[in-house]
Amino acid sequence: MLVSVPTIHTKNENGIKFSIENIQSQLDLKTVKLIGHIWVHDVSLSYLVDKGGTPWLWRRLKKILERTVKMDQVSLLLTGWEKVSLEEGVEQELGIRRALTEDVKNGLLFERLPLRDQALVWSVLDEVIGLSCVGLGDKRGIKGKRNGISGEEIMAEVLQKNAGALQKEIDEICLKLNNLAHGKKLCEEIRKYFADRKARMESLLFQMDDNHEIPRKKKEAEATLEHEYLIFRKTMWAFFEEIEKLDIEIEPKLKNFYGFKCGLNEVR
Incomplete structure (x- = not known):
């Protein structure tokens, strides 16, 4: 499981892609499978989404990940809820979901870390890992249900x-x-x-x-x-x-x- 924050720039995009591919090859040698990638997005930082609701650098991330994991192995972890009202956080998540409709259809998983709490962090990671396991039809069904969601x-x-x-x-x-x-x-x-x-x-x-x-x-x-x-x-x-x-x-x-x-x- 890999975890990323939005720090991709034009100059280091290829370097990051190479690093992830290198990690992937090393895992393959040890017969260890990369089951997912978590992209961390702070809902309190409104400038991290464009006017259409797409998270900053999301398109570049997809290019970086396209040779390592499929979209149904990618999770968007929304943090920063403790810095905004519940309504503001919900509004931004709904906007992101609308902007990433195709990715959601392809299996993108949304998760939330409402508060900076250690026990909650591990609980969220356990859930993401469980839902990212490939080949388990029931878990994919759960994932689909969770993505078709209202405010x-x-x-x-x-x-x-x-x-x-x-x-x-x-x-x-x-x-x-x-x-x-x-x-x-x-x-x-x-x-x-x-x-x-x-x-x-x-x-x-x-x-x-x-x-x-x-x-x-x-x-x-x-x-x-x-x-x-x-x-x-x-x-x-x-x-x-x-x-x-x-x-x-x-x-x-x-x-x-x-x-x-x-x-x-x-x-x-």
Whole structure:
């Protein structure tokens, strides 16, 4: 498995291509198979996509990879979600998917790293490796399903992946709240609300992923999830405002994820 970031320039394009081909030949000698290539793209850097939504240098990457791996062995890993709002990240992914329609049809896999979390990184890599294994029809089917996706489904997957990491952030805030006389009650309210919303969203996600569910019900679940998220986000804003009144700082990635613009050092 090879991982790349967009640093290709005209001067070193042939050199990179030669390096990858050299790696491929060395692996072949050792009867080790290159099963995939991960291309890393930061959704917070809007200048890394052109007006049509194509990631910077994507066409050059395809030329470099054309003799080593097929498109159904290439994964586009979207990072930088913690630096933008969820809606902005979803919008950019949808734009990239539209621009790379043909590559998606040919098996390009999209993955996301919503937060810079070590356990989440390994989880994403394990999933990419598993889905990149050639010759497993069921996994190719999963890959196809994952690429035919709506904005609501992208939002749902990001929320699901973020759940554990965000829970850690909430737990750290609650530890600080518990040390304050007026913070314990707020901590209990946040924990209860967070747990209730998590259970509700998991139920909707299960309904959306259920292959036996009728399409109309799935669409209803998608719409409900989007509505529930908007309510959830606004409620979290209210909690954040109360937390900051107690002079407790909220981590930037939490504020960005929920689209919370105000802060201790920001002008309201």
